[in-house]
Amino acid sequence: MKSDFTIGALARSEGVATETLRYYERLGLIEPSGRTASNYRLYDMTAVRQLRFIRRAQALGFSLTEIGELLSLHAQPAADMGDVKRLAEHKIADIERRIEDLERMKAGLGTLAENCPGHGPTAECPILATLLRDEN
Amino acid sequence: MKSDFTIGALARSEGVATETLRYYERLGLIEPSGRTASNYRLYDMTAVRQLRFIRRAQALGFSLTEIGELLSLHAQPAADMGDVKRLAEHKIADIERRIEDLERMKAGLGTLAENCPGHGPTAECPILATLLRDEN
DNA sequence: CTTGACTCTAAAGTAAACATTAGGGTGTAG
DNA sequence: CTACACCCTAATGTTTACTTTAGAGTCAAG
Numbered sequence: 001m002k003s004d005f006t007i008g009a010l011a012r013s014e015g016v017a018t019e020t021l022r023y024y025e026r027l028g029l030i031e032p033s034g035r036t037a038s039n040y041r042l043y044d045m046t047a048v049r050q051l052r053f054i055r056r057a058q059a060l061g062f063s064l065t066e067i068g069e070l071l072s073l074h075a076q077p078a079a080d081m082g083d084v085k086r087l088a089e090h091k092i093a094d095i096e097r098r099i100e101d102l103e104r105m106k107a108g109l110g111t112l113a114e115n116c117p118g119h120g121p122t123a124e125c126p127i128l129a130t131l132l133r134d135e136n
Numbered sequence: 137m138k139s140d141f142t143i144g145a146l147a148r149s150e151g152v153a154t155e156t157l158r159y160y161e162r163l164g165l166i167e168p169s170g171r172t173a174s175n176y177r178l179y180d181m182t183a184v185r186q187l188r189f190i191r192r193a194q195a196l197g198f199s200l201t202e203i204g205e206l207l208s209l210h211a212q213p214a215a216d217m218g219d220v221k222r223l224a225e226h227k228i229a230d231i232e233r234r235i236e237d238l239e240r241m242k243a244g245l246g247t248l249a250e251n252c253p254g255h256g257p258t259a260e261c262p263i264l265a266t267l268l269r270d271e272n
Numbered sequence: 273c274t275t276g277a278c279t280c281t282a283a284a285g286t287a288a289a290c291a292t293t294a295g296g297g298t299g300t301a302g
Numbered sequence: 303c304t305a306c307a308c309c310c311t312a313a314t315g316t317t318t319a320c321t322t323t324a325g326a327g328t329c330a331a332g
Contacts, residue, residue, distance in 0.1 A: 052268075053268050060244050061241040061245070073264070074258055074261075079257070080257070080258065081253065081255055081257065083258070084252065085252045085263065088245050088252070088263055091245060092245050092249065095242045099242070102231050102234055102235045102238070103235065105195070105196050106228055106231045106235070108195075108196050109196050109224050109227060109231070112196075113221055116224070118221045119216060119218050120216065122210055122215045122216065122219070123213065124217065125220050127217075127221065127224055128210045128220060131192050131193055131206070132185060132210070134185065
């Protein structure tokens with residue numbers, strides 16, 4: 001059994017827009033398994049798996065470009081697992097940096113908000129005062 | 137003493153591009169204190185303070201739009217500190233959500249990377265296997 | 273056979289925060 | 303007086319991940 005879907009059917013069943021599928025195709029991430037006589041795209045379960053791969057990898061913080069690399073590593077039998085692991089670890093380091101940045105922001109903002117009484121004229125607001133302070 | 141700077145002087149001393157200053161002006165964030173006879177922008181210390189305000193607020197995670205709100209709250213004597221504090225707390229909540237997202241990504245990737253031996257054909261890579269797995 | 277849902281391609285728009293380019297004045301050092 | 307650095311405006315480009323629009327062909331139901 002072949003069970004092919006049109007782009008609309010695949011889109012509905014996986015919860016994405018048809019244009020998103022065409023966009024992924026332009027990026028080389030997903031190819032239809034074929035076309036109808038009238039040039040409609042046809043997809044099979046391989047496409048469903050690829051699409052889920054993409055969504056899972058996105059949820060892990062990979063960009064579409066990186067996902068393309070992962071997919072091509074998977075497609076090349078000659079490729080080494082080390083490349084995949086390196087990509088994952090590089091991404092982990094990346095995420096850690098972003099977390100640290102956000103923690104710094106949060107701490108800074110927290111300190112400011114704590115010292116703000118929450119009412120009164122903005123002229124006396126310690127948050128604005130700190131942001132406007134003159135030193136450094 | 138007036139000590140006015142041209143846009144280039146301000147840009148150099150504060151480490152931004154002149155175009156960035158013109159861009160901020162289009163957004164209503166910074167106004168030159170005046171113009172020369174030949175229409176050159178002139179800035180004074182007020183602009184320096186505004187610019188530093190913008191950079192500090194950016195470092196705390198505020199968008200330029202939000203920074204515009206902060207600046208206008210500061211400019212309006214009728215405004216209340218509560219508005220500023222609310223903006224800050226909203227931003228803190230925002231940052232916390234992003235940190236949680238990143239922590240989840242990091243944990244997910246960490247688990248995958250741990251189970252990957254780091255060499256061998258990608259066909260046996262547990263990272264790719266997980267991303268491609270069929271269930272759910 | 274017509275209507276409405278669906279599909280096609282190519283191009284342009286969106287958000288954020290700028291950077292770059294084009295075309296043209298200005299200011300000053302030598 | 304002529305380089306050459308610097309300034310001006312307006313428009314377009316950049317990145318990411320899509321969405322929207324325009325114009326046109328296709329398929330199933332009634």
